[in-house]
Amino acid sequence: MRQDPLAATNAPMFRSLARIxxxxxxxxxxxxxxxxxxxxxxxxxxxxxxxxxxRERRIARDDQYTSHLAYAAVADLVARxxxxxxxxxxxxxxxxxxxxxxxxxxAGVQARFxxxxxxxxxxxxxxxxxxxxxxxxxxxxLSGLHRKILVIGADALSKITDYTDxxxxxxxxxxxxxxxxERTEEGDGHFIASYNSTDGDGGRHVYCSHLAPAIGExxxxxxxxxxxxxxxVYRWAVSKVAEGVAELLRSANVxxxxxxxxxxxxxxxxxIEALCERTGFRGDQAIASIAKHGNTSAASIPLAMDEAxxxxxxxxxxxxxxxxxxxxxxxxxxxxxxxx
Ligand code: UT7
Numbered sequence: 129m130r131q132d133p134l135a136a137t138n139a140p141m142f143r144s145l146a147r148i149x150x151x152x153x154x155x156x157x158x159x160x161x162x163x164x165x166x167x168x169x170x171x172x173x174x175x176x177x178x179x180x181x182x183r184e185r186r187i188a189r190d191d192q193y194t195s196h197l198a199y200a201a202v203a204d205l206v207a208r209x210x211x212x213x214x215x216x217x218x219x220x221x222x223x224x225x226x227x228x229x230x231x232x233x234x235a236g237v238q239a240r241f242x243x244x245x246x247x248x249x250x251x252x253x254x255x256x257x258x259x260x261x262x263x264x265x266x267x268x269x270l271s272g273l274h275r276k277i278l279v280i281g282a283d284a285l286s287k288i289t290d291y292t293d294x295x296x297x298x299x300x301x302x303x304x305x306x307x308x309x310e311r312t313e314e315g316d317g318h319f320i321a322s323y324n325s326t327d328g329d330g331g332r333h334v335y336c337s338h339l340a341p342a343i344g345e346x347x348x349x350x351x352x353x354x355x356x357x358x359x360x361v362y363r364w365a366v367s368k369v370a371e372g373v374a375e376l377l378r379s380a381n382v383x384x385x386x387x388x389x390x391x392x393x394x395x396x397x398x399x400i401e402a403l404c405e406r407t408g409f410r411g412d413q414a415i416a417s418i419a420k421h422g423n424t425s426a427a428s429i430p431l432a433m434d435e436a437x438x439x440x441x442x443x444x445x446x447x448x449x450x451x452x453x454x455x456x457x458x459x460x461x462x463x464x465x466x467x468x
Contacts, residue, residue: 144317146269147467150308152205153434154197155186155421160286160301169294176298181397185301185422187286193227195236197304197427198282202241205306209468216308218247218277220264222257222426224336224455225284226250233282247274254334255393255454257281257426258305259462262450265309266319266462275311280304281426288336290353299396300354301422305430318465320447321380323372330457333360361457365399369453370406376449376461377407384408387463388446389436393453394418394428403451415441425454442466 161184162173176182188197198221206213221234234248253260258281265277282304291297312318334356337349349355373392377384384390390409392400394416404411417432424431429450436442444467451461 143270144266144319145311146266146309147312147316147318148307148464149310150205150209150211151306151430151434151437151468152201152203152208153303153305153431154200154204155301155303155431156188156192156197158187158189159184160187162298165298168291169297171294171298179396179398180299181416181418182298182422183419186303188284188302192284193287194223194225194282194284194304195227195233197284197302198233198237198280198306199240201280201282201304201306202237202278205308209308211308213241213243213278216243216246216276216278218265218268218274219243219249219280220261220277221250221280221282222253222261223250223282224252224254224257224425225287237278237280253452253458253460254456255395255423255425255428256452256456256458256460258429259450259452260324260460262307262309262319262462262464263322263324263460266317266322269309269311277309278306279309280306281430283425283427285354285423285425288352288354290351295358296354296356299423301424303421303424303427303431305427305434307430318467320463320465321376322463323376323379323461324459325368325372326456326458327364327368328456330360330364331455333357333364333457334455361454362396362399364457365395365453366402366406368457369451369459370403372453372459372461373403373407373449373451376451376463380463382463384413386447387413387449389413389415389442389448390451391415391429391432391448392451394421394432395423395454437468444468
C-alpha cells in the first residue's frame, strides 16, 4: 500500500491546522493568439509553440486591472462553494501588478465582499507569490492568530508587457485564482511541507523598474515594463528550482511517486518538462494550463489546479506539490493534501 505522506511527516515545523475549503478562478475574455503576435512582432506560431508550449493567453481589457481579476476569481469561488466570506479574518493577495501602490488589492477585496473586519495585505514574490501566500496563511492559522484566510494570486502582466519585445511579449497573460484556507481540527491539517529560497543576485535577470532602478549598479532599463534575460532565468529554473523541488520532497520524506500531482509555476512547457526529468516526476504527473493561459505569474498555479479539478484529474485525497518560482529570483513550494 502506498505510504501516506501526511503520516510520514512528523517534523513539528510541518504541523498544520489548515485546509483549502474552496477555489475560484478567472481569466479575461479577450484571447491573444500566436497568430495575433505574428502581426505585432517578428515571431511565428511555430517558434512560440516549440520554445514555450504556449498557444494563446488571455488579456485584460484596458479598463480591467488586477483587482477586477481578483474580484472575479473570488466571485467564482463563492458561486461554486457553500462558503461565507463575511467572517474571513485575513486577505492575502499575491501580485506584481497591483492597480495602485496603495491601497492594496487585498483591501479592495475586503470592501467588495463585505468582509467585516480583517487583515488585508498584498505580497510580492512574483511567480512564487501564490505558494508564498499559502505558506503564510498556513502559518497564521497554525499560530492561532487567524482562522479563515482568502489567498489570491492575481496578475495583469499585459499592463507591464512591452509588446515591441518579442523575447517577452509572447510569454505573458492575465488571470487570477483564489482559495479559502480554513482552520481545521487538531491533527487534520492538510499542509504537509514547505520550501523557500531566494537567489537575489539573479534579480537583475527579470525585473520591472518602478520608482528607481532596483539594482542600479547594473544599469537597468527603467521603463515600467518587464525586462527579462530569458536564457539566464531558464538556466536558473532548470537547475536551482529543480534542486528546490528535490529538497521539498526530501523535507517531507516522500518520493515523487508518492505525489499525485506536480504543479510547478507555468512559465514555459520546456521548463516544466525539464523539472520533471530532473526531479523524477513522470511528465503525466505535471499539471499545466500554459498552452491556453501563457505565463500568468501569481495566478498560474491556481489556474492549473482548477483546470485539473474541473476535468476530473484532481480529486479529494490527492497529494499535490505546488512550486512557484520567478522574479527575485525567488521560489516557494508547498506539499498539501487536496480535499475538494
Ligand atoms: O515567470 C518568470 C520566469 N520566467 C521564465 O521562466 C522564462 C525563462 N526563459 C524562457 O522561457 C526562454 O528563455 C524563452 C522562451 C524566453 C526564450 O527561449 P530560448 O529557447 O531560451 O531562446 P533564446 O533566448 O536562446 O533565443 C534563441 C533565438 C535567438 O536568436 P539567435 O540569437 O539564435 O539568432 C532569439 O533572438 O530565438 C530568437 N527569438 C525569437 N525568435 C522568434 C527570441 N524570441 C523570439 C520570438 N520569435 N518570439
